[in-house]
Amino acid sequence: MKRAFYQRPVVEVARELIGCVVSHDRCAGVIVETEAYHDSEPACHAFVGLTNRTRVLFGPPGHAYLYRSYGIHACLNAVSEPEGVGAAVLIRALEPVEGIELMCERRGLERVEDLCSGPGKLTQALGIELEHNGCDLGRGPVVFARAPRAWRDVPVAVSKRIGITKAPDLPWRFCAVDSRCLSRPALSRA
DNA sequence: CATGGGATTGACT
DNA sequence: GTCAATCCCATGC
Numbered sequence: 001m002k003r004a005f006y007q008r009p010v011v012e013v014a015r016e017l018i019g020c021v022v023s024h025d026r027c028a029g030v031i032v033e034t035e036a037y038h039d040s041e042p043a044c045h046a047f048v049g050l051t052n053r054t055r056v057l058f059g060p061p062g063h064a065y066l067y068r069s070y071g072i073h074a075c076l077n078a079v080s081e082p083e084g085v086g087a088a089v090l091i092r093a094l095e096p097v098e099g100i101e102l103m104c105e106r107r108g109l110e111r112v113e114d115l116c117s118g119p120g121k122l123t124q125a126l127g128i129e130l131e132h133n134g135c136d137l138g139r140g141p142v143v144f145a146r147a148p149r150a151w152r153d154v155p156v157a158v159s160k161r162i163g164i165t166k167a168p169d170l171p172w173r174f175c176a177v178d179s180r181c182l183s184r185p186a187l188s189r190a
Numbered sequence: 191c192a193t194g195g196g197a198t199t200g201a202c203t
Numbered sequence: 204g205t206c207a208a209t210c211c212c213a214t215g216c
Contacts, residue, residue: 043197045212053212069199073208077197090197120198125193130211164197183198 001137001144006061010080010087013063015174017078017089018156018162019147024126024140027103029094029116030151032179035161035172037077039089042166046086050107056134057086064142066123066133073120074129078137078144092162092173094121095181154178 006013014036021028039057046057046068056065057079065077065088073086084130094116096103101187103115103125116122123129128142137144157177160169162184175186 045197048213051213067197068209068211070196071211073198075197092197118198156203161197 001146003060003062003138006078006080006137007082008080010038010089011172013078013080015156017091017144018174018176019124019151019154021097021145021148022076022091022094022122022126023098023143023145024128024132025099025102027099027126028094029096029098029122029126030148031060031091031093032095032176033076033091033093033182034174035090035092036080036167037088037090037172038081041170042170043089043164043170044086046088050086054086058090059101059134062137064132064135064137066128066130069120070129073124075119076128076142077133079140090119091098091122093117093181093183094122095176095179096125113180115181123181132166151176159187175187 012082014034019038020031037044046054063079069075076091081087096115115125150162155177156176158171159173161173177186
């Protein structure tokens with residue numbers, strides 16, 4: 001997808017990414033859950049301003065921002081808004097569509113619904129790591145592509161973001177309501 | 191240089 | 204429902 005797609009308000013990008021496809025190393029999945037983060041609110045890593053860590057968040061849109069969560073998991077984001085604004089969309093869940101056998105191997109599981117139903121799970125399933133921080137999502141190795149026809153106009157639900165303590169009430173989480181691969185139910189009661 | 195806090199997950203009661 | 208694993212980074216002394 002082109003840079004213009006990401007160079008928009010981050011909440012809009014988060015909504016539009018539902019149905020798009022993420023690919024890496026022979027595996028791919030359709031995005032079914034996202035959350036928006038913006039430097040104007042304290043839950044966003046970019047809230048602290050420009051540091052070594054947040055450099056990619058403030059950089060040009062359409063790039064990957066990777067961070068380590070709880071010392072264990074890598075989480076994947078798509079940098080959005082114009083350069084100079086620190087904003088990104090957290091990819092929280094995918095429906096596996098390609099390389100399922102390899103995903104099972106990496107995750108040590110068999111149930112397809114459990115392979116990518118969480119931000120730390122999907123990076124493990126696709127083999128995405130911190131070294132992909134800053135990668136151009138149009139060129140790879142991590143690639144985002146437009147939604148397949150069957151995934152356009154699927155019903156999407158909005159709710160509060162999950163697992164955060166700061167700014168917990170912003171309705172910036174988006175889910176494909178009919179998916180069985182969400183990290184939590186679409187209508188989260190926070 | 192020491193410290194504390196996570197945008198999580200899986201195992202266990 | 205509870206809880207620990209584990210590490211990167213921003214902050215403060």
